[in-house]
Amino acid sequence: MTDHPPSLSSSAAEPWQIRAARADEHAAVGQLMVTVYSALADFPTLRQQPRYYDMLANIGQLTTRPGVQLLVAEADGELLGAVVYFADMAHYGSGGIATTLTDAAGFRLLTVSPAAQGRGVGRALMASCIALAVEQGRQQLVIHSTRAMRTAWGMYERHGFRRAEALDFMQESLAVYGFRLRC
Template identity: 35%
Template sequence: MTIVVRPVEPDDFAEVSRLTVEAYRADGQLEDDAGGYAVALADVAARAASAEILVAADGQQLLGSVTFALPGSPYAEVSRTGEAEFRMLAVDPAAQRRGAARRLVQACIDRAEALGCTSLVICTRDVNRAAFALYDTFGFTRDPSLDWSPVPGVRLLGLRLPLQVLAH
């Protein structure tokens, strides 16, 4: 298996929508979707118009996706000037444990470094232990200044990864 990370293409939108919603549902993150987050997850075209979406693919099979955003853009929630953030990291439940999430996170790190960002940030649900374990392997650390709640009952905890600013 060879996982390749590449920018999303319009022909990918329907599959990215499906796998993202299924991943969040399988992980228990849409059980009380009073805020309509499933609708936002499914709207890949809107995300692609306002942020970068990367997909992990094995040949023609899409395994997962992530949204990469810069501060001030519509999908940036907590990043500040000089930082980048990623959101909506999802791997198809049928393709989990194959390294797709790891590849997608690394692609976000690489992209942020290439843009000269000083940090990469992410917020994840307080109950998502698998995400915390993954981000820990990259060196992300808790940053409580990034914590927030998009809707009552959903608590997001912030993580930060300081980056090496590459000299040009």
């Protein structure tokens, strides 16, 4: 098992690498997540779910949990996106039954900067999480999403994720939908 995912790039024209975030990047990653999530239509606002946005702003704190990695996509020093990978679902931090799964890994909070959307950055971050789960011998990989993130649903489904209704839960008044990939 390695601590870092393989580096990926979209093409020779738009190279980036996927790597573990450095501690000095945590605040910038958190700000990117707050910016992206707060701009989603039909997504709870900071006022509606302040604890959620506090978690986003302080995303680096998740990396203190065993098996949790904050991965970033960057090119030429520019932060293009990020995702949090959980090797142990006990630390996943969702509602519902996901945290009880013992043969699974998960990822959450896949974020791509508005300037980098549509360039394959999200796909590369997701692929890094899939590679880590396979490398670690997990039987399944879990992700959760909301209706505000329907574009991401298509990406997950194109890469073999299937809806897993047993993993659905409510986050306050927000319906959260589970997806699962069998590894």
